[in-house]
Amino acid sequence: MKRQLDELLDADLQKINHISENKHYAGFSKKFNKEVFVKIFKDSLKYNLEYEVLKEQGTLLLNLQEYNAFVLEYEDYIPITRETMADDDIIKAAKLIAKFHKDNWLMIKNEKEVSLEKVLEKNVTRIADRREYEKVCEINSKLLKNIKVLEAEYEETLVLIHGDFGLRNIMRKDDRLVLIDFERVKYASYYLDFIKYFYQDLNNDKSKIELFLEHYYAHSFEKLISKELEISLVFISSLGILNYTKRVNDKEFERLGLRMLADVDDYFRNN
Template sequence: MMNVKQILDQQLVADLKLIPHESKNTSFSGFSYLYQQTIFVKVFQVKHKMETEKKVNQQINQRYLTDFVIEPAQYVLVMHNLDLEDIARPITPDLASTMGEVLSDFHREVKPFAGINKEIDYWIMANETLTNISASSFIIHLQEILSYFELYAKTIEQDINRTSKHVIHGDVGLRNYKIVAGRICLIDFEKVKIGPVFLDFTKLFYQDFRNDQKLKKAFLRGYQSNQIDWQISKVTENFLLFITALGIFSYTSQIMDTNFEQVGMRMLADVEQYLSQQ
């Protein structure tokens, strides 16, 4: 029985090389004699993620070549290969500003499409996420915080509805910013959805910027180049920060990732500081 690489090599008339990646998807690259060029192949376990990645790429570039299904239920997306270059650290304020401009352009240019995910009811999502976190004493504390935010549900929902008019990336981080032909761009669009644009700032600010205020201000200065309405009340900002932290804790309760868990803890600490001042 042929493995995934062998199936792809046969179908694409290629000799592909596996690209190591931290996501659950499998990626390959290599020269295809069928397309007479170097291709990038991404194999998804979920059809919707493949379709989302495909539709965003079709909107903003000419990378898409084809897609197909291989057994057992794996969804293959084939694209032109890009010569990607990582962004070197340290992140400077000028670089942070450019990253803000790039994300702002993404929010402005990408339009909703058939089948795109939309953020579900945040209160339901928060309670469902809490069920995935195993430490009972920690859950009680998180439930108390959620109860506080529920007192301001009307304000929070108004802010979220007002700032959810754009397609957001869903996984903005330094690893998804790359240099292509001398320009900084975003990649990996499988988590794209419609939601409040502030959600696209949270992990970047806390994971890659480590909450550096100079970098955050520079990023937002660049982001405002398209005058997108992103600003929300402090209570909504902290609620969305809390929701993001819950998602991280849910993930790290199933997959051990101490560094990522610490990102969530830094978010939670800022939420707790905000609550202590109310």
């Protein structure tokens, strides 16, 4: 694959190490006379999703459908870490994702998850071979007791979400923040975009979460969700992580999913 890409782009691409199921390369392309970034997808569906977003943004240099890959201009982004993230970055991130949700300009066929019950069923089924499955089924049964009320509220929160919103996909470019990696975009509850960000990047710090939500709601059309729907979405996020870490060996990420699951369990034990 690298040889074909080198010939096509007249380049000597170097592989970028990244915890992902995809492959990433970068290097100077004589064909385009600039530094380029190449992303090759393992999953054709994820390739198609990100392609639709980038096509609308007009940022593609070259689409390589036969390889489930595309070529972008290499951007000298500066990563943001928990240590370097200031309150102003939290506010900018809130405004950034609010704009993404509010624009809601992309229609993706067969990706609108309009039924909370079906989303729960799909995610529970996918981890049937994990040791946490019995606990997961117990929690799911509690959520289903109030599913009609939750369904109605869930439907009102549906927007196009990023699907993997967090510091690893929020980059600094000059004095602004930029979203990258759109392979998991879908229609789902807007709040689903926040859960990993709150847990992983804000460390569930109440004051930071409140700061983020204050500015998110001020720049979006969305309403505050109920605690039970929030818990439902934390549960769904935990199941997604536990399913992902069956395929990708990422113990730290797996612990995050288990932490979410424990918090959901604690909620039902105390309510």
